[in-house]
Amino acid sequence: MSEKKKSLSILRRAMAGAACIVACMAAVPAPALAAPKETAAPAPQQTRHRNIIFVLVDDLRYDGMGFLQPGLLKTPNIDRMAKEGSYFPNAVVTSSLCSPSRATILTGQTARNHGIVDNNDSSEAGLTYFPSYLQQAGYNTAFFGKWHMGSEADGPRPGFDKWVSFKGQGNYWPAKAESAHSSPNLNVDGKAVPQQGYITDELTDYAMNWLQKxxxxxxxxxxxxxxxxxxxxxxxxPRYAHQYDKAKFTLPDSAADTPQNNEGKPVWVRNQRNSWHGIDFFYNADVPMTEYLKYYYGTLSAIDDSLGRIMDYLRKNKLDKDTLVVFTSDNGYMVGEHGLIDKRNAYQASVRVPLVVWEPGTVPAGAVNEGRIRNLDFAPTFLDVAGAARPKQFEGKSAWALWEGKQAVTDWKPGDFIYEYYWEYNFPMTPGTFAIERDNVKYIQYYGVWDTDELYDLNRDPDEMHNLVDDPAWAAKKQELRVALYQQLADRNGRHNIPYGARLSIGAVRRDVDGQHAADFPSNWYVKPNPTDRLDPILPDSPAKLKAQAAGKPLVYTPPLKEELTRQVEGAGKP
Incomplete structure (x- = not known):
């Protein structure tokens, strides 16, 4: 059976017996059936080439900026950038993990198509990075910092005239020895050069030297x-080591381990609380998150300094009105929401990222723009800004007209937000996760685990506290989103593949010996033997099934197994 026929078959079965089957199928775009070639559409007309500076932070929360937490956080240069430019509160990533997100930024493709699905040294073969197209359009290009996408190698990549990077995660201070994943050196244009000092400052020095000389x-x-x-x-x-010593950080309300917070949450979420990525035992240490954040935001202050140096250079050299500056993060970061920390999952604090866009005289000043921007949209936007042709393999859309203020938010049609995360053995506590957000309603499902899915009305429940997945009033919307999610997760060839790599260790499986033990399944999953609706949970959800449940009857009556076996055995051979 072809992939297209298989998809349609699944759709029909999913909506069997429902009057809305045709409407649901019409509302979902058909999967792509042919792989796009890396050719470009005609370039738009452009009157001038503006410069572009893209500043990417690693693991910065969506609200981790001073102007969003006044009196607590100190980020004067980010704040000034927001005051002179536009802030986008609804920026998101299609995969909340370092390597997949960075690959999406650079290729303009989703993880299911670019193939960088985890942090385990995936292949970069066959990928084209958008700066290559900028070079073709006449741009001088440079990369400084953390690559951490695909190969652990730190060598120069295509698309960049200048290159400064390091192995893997790199080091805040110079490493003492060479190892498989770390080095005391930086790679500067293909040559090993010793790291001299604090990495944020040193990368900025290299960037400034390139700009100036x-x-x-x-x-x-x-x-x-x-x-x-x-x-x-x-x-x-050192200059910021004690900046937040007296700061009073608080955790989100959902961090508390209470019946109210746990109600409706999947078993894996409750189990993750006591793990490497759980608030009770995060990174398998005993540092409270309220203390950890003092170091987290002190580290951000050096990045704020870096941004200030770049912006001062632009102003002093009269380049500010000819340079677009974009400040964002590769993924979000949770600090206790639902008992979790870090990223990977599809909850808001994981997928949302900061985004500030600046170009005086072009980008509206002091604006808060509600348009949803994905990391998938950066590549097409930058090529649009440069007047370069758009390659056909790009999956995002240019937001340049929105950023300029020439397109109203109501006219910006970003479509459904599709999220994908593929399970990795290193951190096995987070399952494979797929999600869709449509009209501010989010549906989340998990792959390969025995657990519940989730549905949230973000209009009324922005903190995702009330799972509506079993609410009969939301049954039609749930099924609509299930169908749409499946179709839109097809890759460019119309396939639905789950990629995976070699497992090389057991991963971060440890739990605090004095902490919470395994969580229980939902109470309504426990039943007595021989229910008459034994098959109903297996059958696709439909209005007929919902009607039967409301009446307290099975959709398909199933007698006790012993009775059925006896009846069939005794009736064997009889006409």
Whole structure:
């Protein structure tokens, strides 16, 4: 059976008996059936080439900026950027994990198509990074910082005229020895050069030197500054080591282990509380999150300094009105929401990221733009800004008209937000996760685990506290989103594949010996033997099934197994 016929068959079975089957199928775009070639559409007309600076932070929360937490956080340069530019509160990533997200930014493709699905050294073969197209459009390009996408190797990648990077996660301070995943050296244009000091400052020094002395002043430039900070374990420089000593950080309400918070949550979520990525035992240590955040935000202060140096250079050299600056993060970061920390899952604090866009005289100043931007949209936007042709393999859409303020938010049609995370053995506590958000309603399902799915009305429940997945009033919407999610998760060839790599260790399976033990299944999953609706949970949800449940009757009556076996045995051979 072809992939297209298989998909349609699944759709029909999923909506069997439902009057809404045709409407649901019409509402979902059909999966792509042919792989796009890496050719480009005609370039739009462009009157001038503007410079572009892309600043990427690692693991910064969506609200981790001073202007969003006044009186607590100190980020004067980010705050000034937001005051002089536009802030996008609904920015999200399609995969909340370092390598897949960075690959999406660079290729303009989702993880199911670019193939970088975890942090375990996936192949970069066959991928084209958008700076290559900027080079073709006449841009001088440079990369400084954390690559951490695909190969652990730190060598120069295609698309960049200048290159400064490091192995893997890199080090805040110079490493003492070479290892498989770490080095005391930086890779500077293919040569090993010893790291001298604090990584945020050193990367900024390299970037500033390129801006001031190395780039071609006769060409527009693209600068990609990819910070190591604020990734764990965050280490602020000495000047900020005690900046937040007296700060009083608080945890989200959902961090508390209460029946109210746990109601409706999957078993894996409750189990993860006592794990490497759980608030009770995070990173298998005993540092409270309220203390950890002092180091996290102290590390951010050095990044804020870095941004300030770049912006001062632009202003002093009268480049500010000809340079687009974009500040964001590769993924979100949870600090206790639902008892979890870090990222990977599809909850809001994991998928949402900060996004500030700045270009005086072009990007509206002091604006809060509600348009939803995905990391998938950066590549097409930057090529649009440069007047470069759009490659056909790009899956996102250009947000340049929205950023300029020429397109109203109501006219920005981002479509459904599709999320994908593929299970990795290193951190086995988070299952494979797929989600869809449509009209501010989010549906989440998990792959390969015995657990519940989730449905949230973000209009009324932005903190995702009330799982509506078993609410009869939301049954039609749930099934609509299930169907849409499946179709839109098809890759460019219309396939639904679950990628996986070699398992090389047991992973971070440890739990606090004095902490919470395994969580229980939902109470309504426990039944007595021989229910008359034994088959109903297996059958696709439908209005007929919902009607039967409301009446307290089975959709398909099933007698006790012993009776059925006896009847069939005794009736064997009889006409």
């Amino acid at each position: 190395e780039r071609d002043p006769n060409k527009p430039f693209f600068l990609y500054l990819s910070h190591k900070g604020v990734h764990s374990d965050p280490l602020p420089p």
